[in-house]
Amino acid sequence: MSTLPEILNTTPVATSRLFSIEQVDLRFSNGTETCFERLVSQGAGAVMVVPMQNEQELLLIREYAVGVERYELSFVKGRIDPGETAQQAAHRELREETGFDAGRMEALAAVSLTPAYSNYRTHIFLAQDLFSSPLPGDEPEPLQTKSWPLSDLPALRDREDFSDARSILATYLTTERINS
C-alpha cells in the first residue's frame, strides 16, 4: 500500500450554479509537490435506475442531453436530493420519469466517473414489480419512454444515442443479476 499524498491546500477556483472547481495542492510521499484541479459535486451524488417493465423488457427514457446536443436513450437518472438516501431518490426519480414505482429496488453498484477529476458518484439500481404511482417531474418537455427487449441488449449497446458509460454498464449488471 502507498501512503496517501498530503493535501496541503484546497482553493476554490470557480463556481457556477451546478459546478464547483477546486485547486488541490499536495505532496506525494516521495516529496514531489504538485497541484491538481477537481470538480466538486454539490450534492450527495446521483442515481440510475433500470426499470424492468416485465420479465422480457426494460424501460428506457429518451431525453435531450445538452452536453452532446442530441436526444439520448438512457435509464432513469437524477440527483439525490438533500436528506434523501440513494434508495429513496431511486424510487422518486422512477415515479417522476416513468410514472411507476417499484415493489423491489435492488442496488447493483455504486460507481465513480473520472475519479482523477471528480468525486461524482452514481448508485445504480434495478427496479422490479412496477406499479402505477406517478409524481410530477420538472422536465422542460414530457419525457418519452421506450420498451426494449432483454433479449436484444447487444443492439441497444451499439446505438450511437445510447452512449452513457453508466447506462451501458447497467445493461451488463442487469443481465448478470437476472441470470444469477
Added chain:
Amino acid sequence: MSTLPEILNTTPVATSRLFSIEQVDLRFSNGTETCFERLVSQGAGAVMVVPMQNEQELLLIREYAVGVERYELSFVKGRIDPGETAQQAAHRELREETGFDAGRMEALAAVSLTPAYSNYRTHIFLAQDLFSSPLPGDEPEPLQTKSWPLSDLPALRDREDFSDARSILATYLTTERINS
C-alpha cells in the same frame, strides 16, 4: 423522432486550467425556453486501454485519484493530445504508463459520461501482443502496475478502489470480445 431544441445562446460562465463551464439557453420544440449548464472539454476526449499481459492476465494501473482522495486501480488512461487520433493516444498512453506497446490495438467502444452535463468522450481499447517500448510519462510519482487474472474479474469489480464506471464496463467489454 423529436425535433432538436433550438440553441438560442451559449455563454461562458467559468473557465479554469482544465475545465470550462457554459450556460446554454434553448427553446424546446414545444416552445418551452430554459437554460442548462454544461462542462465543455477542452480537447479531443480521452482514451482507456485494457492491456492483456498474456492470455490469462490483464494489467492494471494503481494511481492516486484526487477526486476521490485515494489510490484507485484502473486501466491505462489519458487525454488525446492535439493532432493525435484516439488510436495513437492509446499506443502512447500504454507506453507511458506500462512501458509496453501493443501489436494489436482494437477499439471496444466510445462512451460518454453524464451526456446531460458534458461532451466528455472516452474511447476504450483492448491492447494485445505487448512488447517492451517505454516512453517517459509525466506522473508525480512512478505508477504501479498490477496483474489481474481474467478468471477473477468478479472480485475486481467488487473492489472499493476499482470504482470508475468506464473501468468496470471495460472488464465486460473485454470478456465479451475475448469470448467472441
